[in-house]
Amino acid sequence: MSPLPGFIDWLDQRTGCRSLTKEALYENIPGGARWRYVWGSTLTFTFIVQIVTGIALWAAYSPSSQTAWESVFYIQNSMSGGWLLRGIHHYTAQAMNILLVLHLMQVIIDGAYKAPREVNFWFGMLLLVLVLALSLTGYLLPWDQKGYWATKVATNIAAITPLFGTAVQKIIVGGTDYGHHTLTRFFALHAGVLPGAAIALIIGHIALFRRHGITAKKPYRKPDAAFWPDQLLIDSVACLAIVGAVMVLVLMNHGAELGPPADPSENFSAARPEWYFLFLFQFLKYFPGGTEVLGAILIPGIVMVVVFLMPLIGRSVKGHRFNIAFLFALIIGASVLTWLAMAEDRRRPEIVAAAHSAEQTAERVKHLANSPSGIPASGAITLLRNDPLTQGPKLFAKYCASCHRYDGHDGTGLKLKEQPTASDLKGFGSREWLTGLLDPDQINGAHYFGRTKFKNGKMVKFVNKKVRAFSGEQKTQLTNVVAAVSAEAALKSQQQLDGSSKTQIEAGRLAFKDQVGCAECHQFHSKDADASGPDLTGWASREWLVGIISNPKSPHYYAEDNDRMPAFADEKILDANSIGLIADWLRGEWYEPAETR
Amino acid sequence: MVPESKQPDAHAGCGCGHHDPVGRRSFFKEAATVGLGIAAIVAPIGAAIAVMFDPLRRKSKAASNMVRVASLRSVPSDGIPRKFAILADRTDAWNKFPSTPIGAVYLRRPDEKTVEAFNVVCPHAGGFIDYNVQNKCFLCPLHNSAFSLDGSIMDPKSPSPRPMDSLKVEVRNGEIWVSFQNFLAGTREKIPA
Numbered sequence: 001m002s003p004l005p006g007f008i009d010w011l012d013q014r015t016g017c018r019s020l021t022k023e024a025l026y027e028n029i030p031g032g033a034r035w036r037y038v039w040g041s042t043l044t045f046t047f048i049v050q051i052v053t054g055i056a057l058w059a060a061y062s063p064s065s066q067t068a069w070e071s072v073f074y075i076q077n078s079m080s081g082g083w084l085l086r087g088i089h090h091y092t093a094q095a096m097n098i099l100l101v102l103h104l105m106q107v108i109i110d111g112a113y114k115a116p117r118e119v120n121f122w123f124g125m126l127l128l129v130l131v132l133a134l135s136l137t138g139y140l141l142p143w144d145q146k147g148y149w150a151t152k153v154a155t156n157i158a159a160i161t162p163l164f165g166t167a168v169q170k171i172i173v174g175g176t177d178y179g180h181h182t183l184t185r186f187f188a189l190h191a192g193v194l195p196g197a198a199i200a201l202i203i204g205h206i207a208l209f210r211r212h213g214i215t216a217k218k219p220y221r222k223p224d225a226a227f228w229p230d231q232l233l234i235d236s237v238a239c240l241a242i243v244g245a246v247m248v249l250v251l252m253n254h255g256a257e258l259g260p261p262a263d264p265s266e267n268f269s270a271a272r273p274e275w276y277f278l279f280l281f282q283f284l285k286y287f288p289g290g291t292e293v294l295g296a297i298l299i300p301g302i303v304m305v306v307v308f309l310m311p312l313i314g315r316s317v318k319g320h321r322f323n324i325a326f327l328f329a330l331i332i333g334a335s336v337l338t339w340l341a342m343a344e345d346r347r348r349p350e351i352v353a354a355a356h357s358a359e360q361t362a363e364r365v366k367h368l369a370n371s372p373s374g375i376p377a378s379g380a381i382t383l384l385r386n387d388p389l390t391q392g393p394k395l396f397a398k399y400c401a402s403c404h405r406y407d408g409h410d411g412t413g414l415k416l417k418e419q420p421t422a423s424d425l426k427g428f429g430s431r432e433w434l435t436g437l438l439d440p441d442q443i444n445g446a447h448y449f450g451r452t453k454f455k456n457g458k459m460v461k462f463v464n465k466k467v468r469a470f471s472g473e474q475k476t477q478l479t480n481v482v483a484a485v486s487a488e489a490a491l492k493s494q495q496q497l498d499g500s501s502k503t504q505i506e507a508g509r510l511a512f513k514d515q516v517g518c519a520e521c522h523q524f525h526s527k528d529a530d531a532s533g534p535d536l537t538g539w540a541s542r543e544w545l546v547g548i549i550s551n552p553k554s555p556h557y558y559a560e561d562n563d564r565m566p567a568f569a570d571e572k573i574l575d576a577n578s579i580g581l582i583a584d585w586l587r588g589e590w591y592e593p594a595e596t597r
Numbered sequence: 598m599v600p601e602s603k604q605p606d607a608h609a610g611c612g613c614g615h616h617d618p619v620g621r622r623s624f625f626k627e628a629a630t631v632g633l634g635i636a637a638i639v640a641p642i643g644a645a646i647a648v649m650f651d652p653l654r655r656k657s658k659a660a661s662n663m664v665r666v667a668s669l670r671s672v673p674s675d676g677i678p679r680k681f682a683i684l685a686d687r688t689d690a691w692n693k694f695p696s697t698p699i700g701a702v703y704l705r706r707p708d709e710k711t712v713e714a715f716n717v718v719c720p721h722a723g724g725f726i727d728y729n730v731q732n733k734c735f736l737c738p739l740h741n742s743a744f745s746l747d748g749s750i751m752d753p754k755s756p757s758p759r760p761m762d763s764l765k766v767e768v769r770n771g772e773i774w775v776s777f778q779n780f781l782a783g784t785r786e787k788i789p790a
Contacts, residue, residue, distance in 0.1 A: 066692075149724070149725065152723045152724075153722040153723055153724060153739060156722045156723035156782040156783060157722055157783070159781060159783060160782070160783035160784070166781065167653060170652045170653050170655070171649065171650060171652055174652050175652045175655040175690075176655060176656065176779070176790045177699075177779070177790075179689035179690060180689050180690040180691065180692065181690050263698070264698060264699065264700055265682035265683070265699075265700060265701045267680075267701075267725035267726075267727060269725075269727055269738035270738070271724070271725075271738075271739065281739070281740075284722070284740050284756060285740045285741055288753060288755065289742075289750060289753070289755065289756060289757050289758040289759070289785075290758045290785055292721065292722070292758065293783070350729075350738065351738060354738070399671070571668055571670045571771075572668040572670075572771075572772065573667070573670050573671040
């Protein structure tokens with residue numbers, strides 16, 4: 001004989017487990033199990049999914065402004081199954097919000113809030129608020145640009161609540177500014193306070209639900225059934241369908257998105273709340289200055305009060321109809337607002353561009369973090385701040401593009417209406433760039449000296465008269481000179497070319513002085529007090545570029561002949577680090593991940 | 598379970614006066630239980646509340662210190678605003694960060710003599726205001742608060758309750774210094790955060 005029944009008897013005498021199980025599983029369902037009863041079970045299920053995945057995430061997450069993004073990055077990219085875990089947690093949260101609305105709709109339409117179930121309805125409403133708060137607090141935890149800027153708006157809105165708003169904001173944010181304590185507090189709310197409260201309310205919600213029984217939809221089509229196994233079978237199918245939908249989204253998007261790390265000095269125009277808060281976001285646009293409190297606090301507050309009072313309003317037939325109408329008006333209104341918000345964002349080029357550039361930066365920081373140097377203790381943000389590929393274009397656009405261009409644009413890809421008034425610096429240092437400069441048909445074009453004061457200078461005259469008249473032999477020598485001067489730059493992109501043409505470069509160095517005649521104005525690995533043009537020793541090397549950006553009026557460069565270029569270091573326009581970033585970017589000196597090399 | 602006859606309130610409410618001491622003793626017992634229970638929990642809860650409410654004592658430290666932002670040469674006097682990060686020492690709870698970005702400003706020179714500085718943060722809900730090149734105005738990308746180049750509200754229907762927050766500027770030896778400060782969002786008045 002199996003010892004199991006004996007053991008269960010023993011346990012039952014001490015715990016009453018038999019009657020507990022019976023109570024839990026054999027609840028009567030009048031009219032039999034039905035698909036329409038699955039919402040409560042699916043919500044309980046998704047909540048359990050969130051607890052399980054949340055605890056696993058918790059075990060790898062580190063809330064501080066130097067480690068939050070970094071630990072999430074590590075979960076996403078280095079831990080086995082990390083992206084899957086984040087993805088499930090992220091998309092299940094979204095599923096919960098949809099299920100909540102469906103559950104609420106059903107409760108109201110079926111009149112399941114009516115006496116004696118009012119208190120249970122209020123438990124449910126509190127749970128809805130808790131789940132929304134969980135969504136809001138969870139959005140900040142990865143500490144990426146999107147979460148950072150979107151949540152800032154949410155906490156600022158909390159601050160306009162009359163009387164105690166600013167105090168509430170300070171307590172949630174952990175001071176006046178976003179920082180370590182914002183994360184520790186949001187995390188305590190997200191992983192402790194809110195789920196703890198939710199568990200207590202769910203226990204109460206289910207206990208009250210069992211006390212009053214299910215609000216069965218009449219007419220009954222089938223004989224009564226029990227929760228186990230009839231309804232639970234249907235519930236399980238529904239839960240599986242939800243997990244299936246979540247998994248599709250997770251796999252399609254390779255888990256949850258992780259934007260570039262938060263940066264308080266870098267704007268992010270595409271900062272938006274999660275899609276299920278977009279209607280509130282859009283709503284705020286319609287309240288002119290000073291009436292924000294209406295749109296952000298008062299009207300949503302009144303709506304919540306009306307929904308809370310629905311069990312009392314719904315006592316009469318008319319009241320019940322009002323509740324249903326109110327609910328549908330709310331859902332339609334929220335849907336329209338959501339659609340408006342999305343449509344406007346799609347229409348505005350700056351928002352689309354910001355979202356696109358955030359994706360690129362996120363991709364870039366991923367490469368940098370995976371580079372041999374890895375993420376420093378100062379956080380991933382320093383990787384971006386010291387990355388020529390990220391900062392170069394921005395610095396160029398701000399400080400250089402008022403005169404120069406880069407491949408025709410301002411460095412960031414924006415075509416400017418104004419014509420350039422100095423050379424285009426794309427490929428500066430390369431043979432191609434230099435060949436163009438020495439081409440009589442190009443040197444006086446907008447790409448080179450055409451709009452500078454050098455258009456009437458010695459160099460232009462030299463190219464136009466002498467180079468134009470060069471013999472075949474001289475032209476070959478000129479090509480050698482181009483190779484020699486360009487080799488000074490030691491560009492990464494020309495490494496192979498420079499290496500394979502050592503004899504040509506050597507010939508070019510000799511021709512520089514004699515046959516071609518560059519040495520009449522330029523110094524090149526030798527002192528010449530009479531040289532009037534820039535010293536081409538180390539031309540376009542990092543040192544040379546940093547030097548000319550720092551002070552083009554130095555005798556080493558243009559001296560008195562300098563056109564309009566400011567001395568960026570000497571006039572304290574840029575610090576040494578920024579100048580270095582511009583030089584590195586122009587030279588194509590940045591980290592490239594192995595697979596794209 | 599306590600046997601029926603020994604329950605302290607077995608005679609409660611009989612009104613004979615004889616049992617009053619029992620009722621009084623019961624009251625004291627209840628009061629003592631509640632009182633001791635509260636006394637037991639007061640220190641742990643008090644400490645928890647003290648820590649949770651600690652941020653209320655924190656004041657923004659960045660306030661009103663003049664910070665060097667840029668050289669005068671880096672802001673052409675064409676009236677077009679240019680964005681600059683504010684670098685300052687920052688204390689974030691247990692960390693000190695020397696010269697780190699704590700925010701950003703728009704600097705603008707409408708003519709040779711004047712320099713204007715605005716905090717980039719939108720007074721509406723704290724978004725980061727963009728400079729809109731096409732329309733030559735400031736536009737918050739969140740709820741579309743629009744401001745003229747001098748920081749004033751451009752469209753009275755737009756959500757910001759006040760103009761952009763201007764900051765005190767000084768030019769010292771060809772360098773622009775700004776008194777950087779953040780202000781509360783959503784209020785008509787400019788209240789330091």
